[in-house]
Amino acid sequence: MKLSYEEKIEIYKEWKVNHKSATRIAKERNLTYETVNYMVHLADLHGPEILEHKWNYFSPEYKENAIKRVFIGKESVHQVSLDLGSATQGTLARWIKEYKENGYTVIERKRGRHAKEEKDNGRTSGRERGTVTTERRASPEESQAYDTDRIRKKKKYQTVLRSLPDVSLTSGAAGNRTPIFR
8 A cells, every 4th residue: 555645744743753653553554564664764764754755766886885785784674775765675675686686787677668669569567678787796795795695594494404303204004104203
């Protein structure tokens, strides 16, 4: 659900002036706790005027610096989004996802309408439009940070698997296989 600027200000005032909890506001307005919590902290950090929707252009260098703060600086997506004044933390999460999908390259999408010669007979969605690739390969530090994170997750997963009981299957009377824990 998209909120108007006035609704966002009301939510902020309920939290700041009336001291309502983010959980209570979220329940009353049928929103998620994360949405309300992010919105009020964003307004607290940058002022309530940040809640007014405006279209922003972010250069590939700006996006790459934000992504590096998460990968190399080990800051949370939530904190970097708040610091940058992003309307939602989903924006930075999407940049990171696209960055990984595109081989650690920042992609700048074309905006606006298609030229007539580019149109097909079928319609295309905004995601299918042409893109402009800005070559920005991952730095060695960034690649190392990503690889270290993947190795850490893999080791954690293997530790969890080792902690599970050893299971073997034996034949039951009717040929059913029943697990036996050792």
